[in-house]
Amino acid sequence: MYPKRRIPAHNTITPLEDKRTFIIAPYFDNRESKMTRVISIVHHKDVKELYCWFCSSPSGETYISKAEINVHFDRFDFPYGATDLECVEPEEWEPRFVSIHWSPKGDIRQLPLFEIRNRDPEGSLVDFTVCISAMFGEYNNVLQFVQSMEMYKILGVGRVVIYKNSCSPLMEKVLDYYIAEGIVEVIPWPIDSYLRVSSYWHHSMDPKDIGYYGQITALNDCIYRNMYRSRYMLLNDVDEIILPGKYPDWKTMMQNLQEQHPDAVVFLFENHVFPKTVFTPTDMFNISSWSTVPGVNILSHVIREPDRKNVFNPRKIIIDPRKVVQTSVHSVLQMYGDSIDVPMDVALVYHCRVPEQADLPRESLIKDTTLWRYNVSLIGNVNKVLQQIVV
Secondary structure, three states: OOOOOOOOOOOOOEEEOOEEEEEEEEEOOOOOOOOEEEEEEEOOOOOOOOOEEEEEEEEOOOOOOOOEEOOOOOOOOOOOEEEEEEEEEOOOOOOOOEEEEEEEEOOHHHHOOOOOOOOOOOOEEEEEEEEEEEOOOOEEOOHHHHHHHHHHHHHHEEEEEEOOOOOOHHHHHHHHHHHOOOEEEEEEOHHHHHOOOOOOOOOOHOOOOHHHHHHHHHHHHHHHHHOEEEEEEEEOOOOOEEEEEEOOOOHHHEEEEEEEHOEEEEEEEEEEEEEEOOOOOHHHHHHHHHHHOOOHHHHOOOOOEEOOOOOOOOOOEOOOOOHHEEEOOEEEEEEEEEEEEOOOOOOEEEEEEEEOOOOOOOHHOOOOEEEEHHHHHHHHHHHHHHHHHOO
């Protein structure tokens, strides 16, 4: 029986006793059968057996269900990976809470308790949520962050969810501004308190416990956390903008894409690098008040690298979250419906970063001023934010 004083875990990451299993959050998922899907991180070899101990709060009734441990196959050779623990729920009653244990026996009072989310979906439904995972490395690219946020707002974002590991004090002020505005939700992501994290995507590049600050787990959690709160979700990094070429904003673009592809639930957009080392000289965007703000001014970078023969252009994604089961970074692993590649003239991922092809002469690069269509509103909006923050 559950004593009344047991308080559900409130941290984003909760280690179990074995120190090989880390629970993020359980979500009710009845799209195929009545089950709880627990988003977690586990060691792919060492964790062989786990059980869901379901609990109905009022009666204290318990039901134990063996978990199917479903480690996502895109671990990229790291020992720990994003994992779904799938547990069949009791038929007769609806559990509100669950504990995870390596055995069907034990003292339930010693186990962390988790509230099952999405049982009664609530919260305001927005058209577009952007998931950013993960902000780390004392992130301080303030100007580009504010410009990205203001571009997202111009294009139609309703919510931006940021899995934050670390950032600078100035960036913290910027986040506080957007939280107060009601557009940003920050999810604490202290993954390096529990695991040795790599800032690379593949184990061979940096043999630690988990890749890229557990980005894949954060993305999957973001989908389930916002599944019933958002019509569409964009899975991209903070230095990326899914930029329509044919349409003024995301809503018009998605209405058209959905009409053309009624069964599509995943839309993949080509990533194009706009090197931050290559400038387009113009006094129009040389705004003196921005010069004291740390970070990149994206309006100065409208020249992109050409495609490379035989090199795959990674893609970023817009999804219908209710139709997605598991995602990776550049593709969706399991879904109910079709996935389509969106042509580059419809939209591309504007990615302002260090060059991929640093040795290319300038004449091989391609000028693409799509971003400048938004310059008047973007400059005005960015100025307003920076004045409020008083850099």
